[in-house]
Amino acid sequence: MGANLSYEYAEECFQKFAKAVPLPEHTIEKIEKGVTPYRRPPYSFVGDGFVALGDSACITKPFSGEGIACTWILCDIAAKVAAAAMQNGNYPTKQRLWDINTQYMRSQGADFANLLATLIGAVDCTAEENEYEFKKDIVFNSEDMSKMNREFAAKLSTPEILRLVSKIAGGLLTANIRFKTVKALLKAVMTAGALEKHYKAYPESPEGFDKWVTKSDKLWKKAGTMADRITKTRE
Numbered sequence: 001m002g003a004n005l006s007y008e009y010a011e012e013c014f015q016k017f018a019k020a021v022p023l024p025e026h027t028i029e030k031i032e033k034g035v036t037p038y039r040r041p042p043y044s045f046v047g048d049g050f051v052a053l054g055d056s057a058c059i060t061k062p063f064s065g066e067g068i069a070c071t072w073i074l075c076d077i078a079a080k081v082a083a084a085a086m087q088n089g090n091y092p093t094k095q096r097l098w099d100i101n102t103q104y105m106r107s108q109g110a111d112f113a114n115l116l117a118t119l120i121g122a123v124d125c126t127a128e129e130n131e132y133e134f135k136k137d138i139v140f141n142s143e144d145m146s147k148m149n150r151e152f153a154a155k156l157s158t159p160e161i162l163r164l165v166s167k168i169a170g171g172l173l174t175a176n177i178r179f180k181t182v183k184a185l186l187k188a189v190m191t192a193g194a195l196e197k198h199y200k201a202y203p204e205s206p207e208g209f210d211k212w213v214t215k216s217d218k219l220w221k222k223a224g225t226m227a228d229r230i231t232k233t234r235e
């Protein structure tokens with residue numbers, strides 16, 4: 001069971017799930033709990049003689065919260081940049097390590113920013129809409145999921161986009177998906193696209209950082225967070 005907010009809320013979700021889906025006969029033998037950061041990573045991972053990696057850098061897949069394989073992308077970049085920064089006995093200053101930020105943010109960082117912002121809008125549906133989306137393979141298309149898992153990004157080809165749009169249009173016409181839901185999804189997709197573009201323009205040196213952060217803050221404010229959506233729904 002995975003959920004935002006708290007262990008208590010995860011248990012609440014499990015009770016809802018158990019009510020909606022009949023579970024096979026079972027006995028609970030052990031319960032384990034743990035946390036993983038589900039939020040956008042910090043805008044910079046480096047300092048003087050310092051780099052944040054893994055969960056401490058909030059590197060988890062936006063569609064599942066898994067953090068192991070995807071953090072190796074940042075580790076790989078960090079190892080190469082840090083090795084070069086420390087050549088000839090040099091101290092790895094923030095300036096010398098900055099390329100870790102630039103390389104990561106412009107690649108997986110941009111893809112994850114897009115995915116995280118898209119999902120905030122995509123999951124904001126009623127249970128009935130979710131049911132329809134599962135049935136029609138709209139949001140949780142198994143092909144898309146395995147592609148996302150391989151590439152850690154949701155890059156759809158033009159025919160795939162057209163297929164998805166026609167399925168959503170079908171849902172609207174048959175009143176299985178509300179206009180409000182499609183509007184929220186479109187808004188999320190637009191903000192997500194703007195975030196991806198902005199992350200791909202991550203500054204090459206600390207000089208352009210403050211300006212980049214100001215725009216990032218504005219875009220993330222527009223995107224909102226998954227936890228905010230849940231809190232709003234529960235009120």
Ligand SMILES: Cc1cc2nc3c(=O)[nH]c(=O)nc-3n(C[C@H](O)[C@H](O)[C@H](O)COP(=O)(O)OP(=O)(O)OC[C@H]3O[C@@H](n4cnc5c(N)ncnc54)[C@H](O)[C@@H]3O)c2cc1C
Pocket residue numbers: 033034035036053054055056060065066067068069
């Ligand atoms: C229930 C659950 C299921 C998950 N399932 C998956 C999955 O299927 N696939 C996947 O990819 N990811 C999964 N994750 C996420 C994954 O476990 C984490 O993203 C990953 O372990 C992060 O690795 P890390 O090395 O950054 O941090 P951690 O694994 O948390 O390691 C940090 C270490 O630092 C130690 N530490 C903390 N403070 C100090 C200190 N002051 N001094 C010394 N040591 C300290 C801690 O004890 C810990 O050993 C799951 C997470 C949870 C909670």
